[in-house]
Amino acid sequence: MRTKTLEHQWLHNLCMRGGGDDKDVQNLKRLAAGYAGECEFDDWLSNYGRPHWKIFKDIWIDAGGTTQVDTLLVTGEGVYVFDVKNYSGALEFVDGKWFSSGKRLNKDIFIQLKRSMEKVSLMHYRMGRPGGLYSSIVFINEHHDVKIVDGVDIEVTMRNDIKRKIHKIADEENWNGSLDIEEVARAIETFIIPCPYSPRELEAAEFDLLRRGICCAECSGFDIAVNRYHVRCGCGHSEAKEKAVLRTICEYGVLRHDRELKLEEVYRFLGGVTSKKHLSKVLRRNFKLISTGRHAKYENPRSEYDFVFKDHDFYYNRPVLNRV
Numbered sequence: 001m002r003t004k005t006l007e008h009q010w011l012h013n014l015c016m017r018g019g020g021d022d023k024d025v026q027n028l029k030r031l032a033a034g035y036a037g038e039c040e041f042d043d044w045l046s047n048y049g050r051p052h053w054k055i056f057k058d059i060w061i062d063a064g065g066t067t068q069v070d071t072l073l074v075t076g077e078g079v080y081v082f083d084v085k086n087y088s089g090a091l092e093f094v095d096g097k098w099f100s101s102g103k104r105l106n107k108d109i110f111i112q113l114k115r116s117m118e119k120v121s122l123m124h125y126r127m128g129r130p131g132g133l134y135s136s137i138v139f140i141n142e143h144h145d146v147k148i149v150d151g152v153d154i155e156v157t158m159r160n161d162i163k164r165k166i167h168k169i170a171d172e173e174n175w176n177g178s179l180d181i182e183e184v185a186r187a188i189e190t191f192i193i194p195c196p197y198s199p200r201e202l203e204a205a206e207f208d209l210l211r212r213g214i215c216c217a218e219c220s221g222f223d224i225a226v227n228r229y230h231v232r233c234g235c236g237h238s239e240a241k242e243k244a245v246l247r248t249i250c251e252y253g254v255l256r257h258d259r260e261l262k263l264e265e266v267y268r269f270l271g272g273v274t275s276k277k278h279l280s281k282v283l284r285r286n287f288k289l290i291s292t293g294r295h296a297k298y299e300n301p302r303s304e305y306d307f308v309f310k311d312h313d314f315y316y317n318r319p320v321l322n323r324v
């Protein structure tokens, strides 16, 4: 599974709980579309690529400067970088400029990738140039209409070419593949750094305006009835209470990424759905203790539940229907 960026998770939780302004909502939409496009491309790669290929998703690289890479693929033949764009609507590249429905875009998709590839090339060079290095922009949206009038020196893959492109990479591996993929991947890992950007920190006043309590995992509503072992939303969705509590603690951690988890603060955010005593147990069981005592602190994973507790199973996981 591809992890959403902290900025994406933060905006999602902020807007879901009634915070943020129009700009935040627009940003969230843009990030959500980008994420959906990247996940779709992941599916293409896993359906038509080869199981032994190594794929890095949404990584930051430090080589003569930092850069972000959506998808980096290592095959037996070389290293491939993909910049996935999920634009819908008409897009035109004329005279070295991008236009969307006749309006000039203030960013240049090609220059972005070129600048990024300068760093990736330096990394590749420092690794001793294992195999070839290739890059491509992928326009993944099925409702887009991209017209590139000028000749460009960057490879562009349109949606209807993705499958063919992946097959071509597999063919190239058949002909020239001689790399030890694991070894190349390990060398790349030495250049990977954590994302250097964090969302802004919420002021206490802004945070206090956000909705507290458990938010439905299905419909994002707050019409939640809390029973002993389950929580049930007005939309009909039911969830193990232990999971809902843990999920909400993670949401708190994303919103307050600038601090660790403290019992009192998390308790307030949960809006009384569980006792302090029980919450203390949940924290102890699931998060790393950083400092003990009256103001015990637990490590904030700074990530939503789905990315932190991927394989967690709960005793009361089965949804219980028709029980009040």
Ligand SMILES: [Zn+2]
Pocket (backbone or CB within 6 Å): 216, 217, 218, 219, 220, 221, 233, 234, 235, 236, 237
């Ligand atoms: Zn719901």
